[in-house]
Amino acid sequence: MSHTLIIGCGDTGLRVAARAVAAGDRVTALVRSAASATRARRVGATAIEWDLDQRAPEADLLSSADRLVYSAPPPRKGRTDTRMAGVCDALAGHEPATVYISTSGVYGDHGSDWVDEDTPVAPGTDRAYRRVDAENRLLAAIPDGVVLRAPGIYGPGRLPVDRILAGEPVLDDSEHAWTNRIHIDDLGALCWKAVTERWPHRIYNATDGTPTSRTVFSDTIAELLGTDPPPRIDWAEARERFSAMRLSFLSESRRVSNARLVADTGYQFLFADYRDGLIASLRGEPAIS
Ligand SMILES: NC(=O)c1ccc[n+]([C@@H]2O[C@H](COP(=O)([O-])OP(=O)(O)OC[C@H]3O[C@@H](n4cnc5c(N)ncnc54)[C@H](OP(=O)(O)O)[C@@H]3O)[C@@H](O)[C@H]2O)c1
Numbered sequence: 001m002s003h004t005l006i007i008g009c010g011d012t013g014l015r016v017a018a019r020a021v022a023a024g025d026r027v028t029a030l031v032r033s034a035a036s037a038t039r040a041r042r043v044g045a046t047a048i049e050w051d052l053d054q055r056a057p058e059a060d061l062l063s064s065a066d067r068l069v070y071s072a073p074p075p076r077k078g079r080t081d082t083r084m085a086g087v088c089d090a091l092a093g094h095e096p097a098t099v100y101i102s103t104s105g106v107y108g109d110h111g112s113d114w115v116d117e118d119t120p121v122a123p124g125t126d127r128a129y130r131r132v133d134a135e136n137r138l139l140a141a142i143p144d145g146v147v148l149r150a151p152g153i154y155g156p157g158r159l160p161v162d163r164i165l166a167g168e169p170v171l172d173d174s175e176h177a178w179t180n181r182i183h184i185d186d187l188g189a190l191c192w193k194a195v196t197e198r199w200p201h202r203i204y205n206a207t208d209g210t211p212t213s214r215t216v217f218s219d220t221i222a223e224l225l226g227t228d229p230p231p232r233i234d235w236a237e238a239r240e241r242f243s244a245m246r247l248s249f250l251s252e253s254r255r256v257s258n259a260r261l262v263a264d265t266g267y268q269f270l271f272a273d274y275r276d277g278l279i280a281s282l283r284g285e286p287a288i289s
Contacts, residue, residue, distance in 0.1 A: 009031050011184055014039060015184065016188050056089060105125070149204065178212070179211065179213060179253070183277040208274060211254075
């Protein structure tokens with residue numbers, strides 16, 4: 001029986017855990033909170049409550065893993081992912097089949113240009129630097145590991161429904177260009193494939209391949225909810241109303257190609273079109289909880 005270890009078993013991790021349990025693996029989920037531990041146990045995993053900011057996981061736990069799914073975010077400050085650093089040290093040369101969920105934020109701002117995995121990383125924020133640091137550490141420790149660069153992850157319970165129903169504004173379409181997305185069920189499926197199949201490259205953009213603007217995305221949600229499109233505001237007003245974090249996401253644009261992923265893995269997206277993904281998400285297909 002193979003042992004799948006999921007470090008940071010949140011919304012995506014739970015989907016991988018469910019697949020691993022169904023495949024007959026022994027599954028261990030490392031999470032920070034009791035609530036997340038309860039959710040992991042419900043899908044059949046053994047849960048360990050452990051704060052990666054306090055100490056790295058036990059070497060014995062890591063060395064027992066045949067597959068490792070690393071889905072915890074970096075800490076909130078600095079340019080180093082100290083959580084990933086601790087895990088890589090504790091691995092001590094053990095190299096399970098591994099996938100790390102990174103972000104397409106590592107590419108920085110490219111306007112309307114397409115980026116692929118050969119595009120050099122150009123982090124524009126400390127948040128993106130931490131992701132680059134994590135990728136580098138992971139691939140140094142586990143050269144055969146797979147890095148999935150995910151864009152915005154959406155799915156049931158992960159849509160701005162309340163904001164749209166409350167009539168909150170969005171930045172005008174003409175002012176913030178392109179964003180990219182993946183449905184959480186596709187990301188979970190890709191993580192599982194990455195640790196059970198052998199893929200030729202180490203880094204893949206895990207995106208549905210249909211970039212759009214946040215405004216169009218919000219308008220589509222509004223349309224599907226049967227409500228008016230959100231009102232538009234310009235940058236000047238957005239700077240006054242939106243959080244620094246939201247503004248930093250809005251200030252970057254790029255179109256992310258998934259051509260390498262599709263060519264190498266033959267993966268057929270459950271939701272290649274975000275509209276289909278939104279319909280399924282709003283229908284309330286329950287997230288694993
Ligand atoms: N949101 C997006 O659109 C987006 C886009 C690209 C990439 N990502 C990244 O993709 C990954 C998966 O996303 P997701 O939405 O599935 O994540 P999520 O639901 O937020 O799950 C993250 C998991 O990491 C655990 N964790 C966080 N800090 C920890 C710590 N100090 N020690 C131990 N565990 C810790 C959480 O445990 P608790 O719940 O117990 O705190 C949770 O189980 C994350 O790294 C996320 O940052 C997200």
